[in-house]
Amino acid sequence: xxxxLAVGNAVLDTILTVESHPKEDHEVRALxxxxxxxxxxxxxxxxxxxxxxxxxxxxxxxxDAQAKQLLNGMQARGLDCTHIQKFIQGSTPHSIVTLxxxxxxxxIVHFRDLxxxxxxxxxxxxxxxxxxxxxxxxxxxxxxxxxxxxxTFLDQQPISLEIEKPRENIESLFHxxxxxxxxxHYATAKGFQDGAALLNEMSKLAPNSQxxxxxxxxxxxxxxxxxxxxxxxxxPVHPVIDTLGxxxxxxxxxxxxxxxxxxxxxxxxxxxxxxxxxxxxxxxxAILSQKTRNQPIxxxxxxxxxxATVIELNNRGSLxxxxxxxxAKAYENNCPHQNVPLNEAYKIDVNxxxxxxxxxxxDAFFRIEDGECIEGPCWGEHLTPVKIRxxxxxxxxxx
Ligand code: FRU
Numbered sequence: 001x002x003x004x005l006a007v008g009n010a011v012l013d014t015i016l017t018v019e020s021h022p023k024e025d026h027e028v029r030a031l032x033x034x035x036x037x038x039x040x041x042x043x044x045x046x047x048x049x050x051x052x053x054x055x056x057x058x059x060x061x062x063x064d065a066q067a068k069q070l071l072n073g074m075q076a077r078g079l080d081c082t083h084i085q086k087f088i089q090g091s092t093p094h095s096i097v098t099l100x101x102x103x104x105x106x107x108i109v110h111f112r113d114l115x116x117x118x119x120x121x122x123x124x125x126x127x128x129x130x131x132x133x134x135x136x137x138x139x140x141x142x143x144x145x146x147x148x149x150x151x152t153f154l155d156q157q158p159i160s161l162e163i164e165k166p167r168e169n170i171e172s173l174f175h176x177x178x179x180x181x182x183x184x185h186y187a188t189a190k191g192f193q194d195g196a197a198l199l200n201e202m203s204k205l206a207p208n209s210q211x212x213x214x215x216x217x218x219x220x221x222x223x224x225x226x227x228x229x230x231x232x233x234x235x236p237v238h239p240v241i242d243t244l245g246x247x248x249x250x251x252x253x254x255x256x257x258x259x260x261x262x263x264x265x266x267x268x269x270x271x272x273x274x275x276x277x278x279x280x281x282x283x284x285x286a287i288l289s290q291k292t293r294n295q296p297i298x299x300x301x302x303x304x305x306x307x308a309t310v311i312e313l314n315n316r317g318s319l320x321x322x323x324x325x326x327x328a329k330a331y332e333n334n335c336p337h338q339n340v341p342l343n344e345a346y347k348i349d350v351n352x353x354x355x356x357x358x359x360x361x362x363d364a365f366f367r368i369e370d371g372e373c374i375e376g377p378c379w380g381e382h383l384t385p386v387k388i389r390x391x392x393x394x395x396x397x398x399x
Pocket of ligand 1: 012013043094
């Protein structure tokens with residue numbers, strides 16, 4: 001689709017999933033630990049790549065062992081890594097992230113001693129080869145020069161700037177970008193109560209830019225040229241799994257739609273949906289397939305304890321849903337005896353008194369509670385359980 005260059009940070013994240021964030025001077029035990037790539041533009045480009053774009057990153061890298069890991073990871077994400085400025089001094093930027101297992105909120109401690117991209121390095125990139133340029137609002141002094149050469153040499157390509165936190169002089173960049181994306185961290189630090197107040201004020205500094213402000217559960221505000229500020233409610237999501245990188249995902253959705261010619265309102269609506277999808281999954285991998293995970297496969301009201309409901313999944317076989325003690329049980333519709341669907345020969349008979357269901361092929365009886373075969377040819381074997389979640393309305397989703 002479009003060739004997109006983004007300038008900013010690439011980081012290694014260590015994610016510690018916790019029951020709750022530790023208070024100062026406390027110790028908590030993490031439920032799990034994993035490592036993944038991070039950094040705002042690194043994340044945004046990865047999502048843009050999955051949306052079908054050719055993505056290139058301009059960032060700095062160290063020469064330590066972690067730098068290799070980071071570089072390999074970015075290449076595996078499909079990013080063009082030609083424009084990476086290497087430094088012998090400093091180490092690979094690293095974040096320790098605590099992720100609350102109950103509400104997906106994240107707290108980040110970021111360590112960085114690596115220099116930022118220099119103006120001279122950026123100036124050598126043939127920026128006219130790209131159709132969109134995106135900048136993380138950091139490294140302000142150098143960004144002033146970078147944005148100035150973009151303005152001088154590019155006449156078609158839009159320039160977007162992410163303003164995540166207040167930084168000295170960041171406002172001097174605003175008039176240079178076509179699209180400004182503010183986060184609520186910036187807004188609250190500047191004393192604004194909501195996105196409308198912020199954007200009305202910011203439009204005075206950047207009258208020719210489109211403006212957007214994301215505010216987590218409060219939704220999104222946006223202001224197109226010569227138009228009033230509009231608001232878009234956040235999409236209700238339950239449960240929230242992982243909010244790390246939600247803003248980066250939103251930015252990708254926004255750029256994707258604008259580069260395809262959508263109006264700002266349409267682009268914000270799409271970005272809002274994409275960010276809602278992101279927070280329902282861990283990390284950023286396969287973010288588009290999350291769409292299918294968002295469709296309910298059935299509702300509790302359709303289920304019974306006296307009948308096995310078979311649900312066909314597109315190209316992925318079928319599963320059995322049945323109520324047990326008012327709870328939905330889900331199993332792959334596959335008998336471990338001969339790997340055939342349980343309803344291959346006839347319907348699946350259920351005995352609600354014995355709490356069993358029976359494979360129609362060779363009469364194997366499975367306990368509904370845990371899927372164990374308690375009588376028949378595959379005695380002691382189990383049906384494979386399928387992970388599901390049920391929302392407040394009784395809608396059942398695959399996890
Ligand atoms: C998420 C993120 C993390 C990284 C941190 C850097 O937006 O990019 O991946 O650790 O922010 O500030």
